[in-house]
Amino acid sequence: MASERPPEEPRGARSVAAAHVHGRPGYPRECVDWVVPGHGKTVLEIGAGIGKLTEQLVAAGHAVHAVDRDASMLEVLRTRLPSVPVTEGTVEELELRHRSVDAVVCSTAFTSFDLDCTLPVIAKALKTGGHLSVVWHERDTRIPWVRRLGAFLEGPVGARDNEPRTTTITERLLHSPLFSFVEEQTYTIWQDIDRETVSDLVLSRSWVAALSPEARARAVEEVQAFYADYGRGMDGMQLPYRVHAVRTQVVHQPGLFDDGTDALRITSGAGPVASVAGVAVTAAATDAQADAREGDAQGEAQGEAKEAPPKFRFDADLFTSDGTDTDMLLIDFT
Structure with a gap:
């Protein structure tokens, strides 16, 4: 029976998802603990992908519900973390109970959201004092060979894999009346790369999935040639990243939403x-x-x-300030 979808589309999507296992870096534990402070929290992770961050959140003792609109990514996540509940779709499509989660976490996918629609949904789902955290990786381009590699991996200008910028994410959150001041932290991590996994660096890029099989093979050959020039043989190489994280608390205010739910x-x-x-x-x-x-x-x-x-x-509890909301007056006497 013929497939209802073009044969290259699912194969390309599955190859991208599988390549994420070795092609994308993880997260340091101290970053995970900062992103979701406390213990035993109820966490909604949107744009969870194959579950790199999900795995760390579960290991930290949190109850995580993972959401992603990419079925191929969730297929890998289910295999790696069978006990984690997952939902295919977007956060706007979920029927979330108001004030039902302690934290909402997102990684690089945050930059692809329509925040005018997404942020109100997140704010309603968060409990009083709940956090929205965004975390993403940025290659340490101070090193020349990392700059050269990054220029290739990011793909064409405007492609989805162009890395997010701290200022862009922070400014959007600062301008939202739904959240309080924004905290920032940066961590360092190294991704181990060897002759076998270096191919996944390029295959894990979404823009590569749109290429023909021949073009994908050429992209792999290019990154393998790069590794041959800069790698360290059997010892492999370490790709340095700065892991950026921003965190903000929800601000529930009377009359903030127009549906009477507050x-x-x-x-x-x-x-x-x-x-x-x-x-x-x-x-x-x-x-x-x-x-x-x-x-x-x-x-x-x-x-x-x-x-x-x-x-x-x-709801008195909903609108009681914990000292972090926008009803705090800050005076600088310097």
Whole structure:
């Protein structure tokens, strides 16, 4: 039976996913502990790939749910980490309970998200004081041979594998009203490369998957030739990386979301939560609006009993500051 998809597409995707096992570096334990502070946290990892970071988060004692829209990547993740629950798709497609996870973690895939849509979903899913953390690798291009290798591995300008930049990620988070100040940390790690695994450096690049089999073979030959020039024979070579991590806490504020989910109904004799233009408002404001409309309503509904205005309260725990939110005033006396 003929496949419904072009034969090269799944083969290319599977080869990229398999090559990630040896073609992409891992994460130092101290970085993982900083990205998700504390112990036994509930973590949602989006853009999990084959589970390089997932593996470290599980080893640190966290309960992780991995999400990725690439079925081939998740196939490898399931094989490597069969006990980890996974979901194929995007975070926007998930039916997440509000304030249900302690931390949301993402790696390089963060730069491919539509953050105007993704950040509100993340903010709603995080518990009060919960963290959003983004972590990614950057080759240490201060070393000449690493610069030469990196120029080849990143592919054409604008390709997905062009590395993210710290300023880009940090600025997007700083400009979001959903999160507080952004913390940054940088770590160093070395990836061991030998004659067998050097090919995976190039095969793990998504732009390579779009090439013809002949072009992929030529790309492998080029990186193998590079290794022959700069490698150290049977001892292999170590590719240096700086591992960048940023972390920020969610800021839950009254009226921040326009669907009424950031307010709780007072159930004693009250109807649905009141809203103005889809945004929940305080009971006092609702009473004032009701009084203002009362005169007009009397002319149209003589003799009819007017229904008491609905009331609601904000979730006190949701909006209690822990000293890290934007209600902190910082004064520099220098």
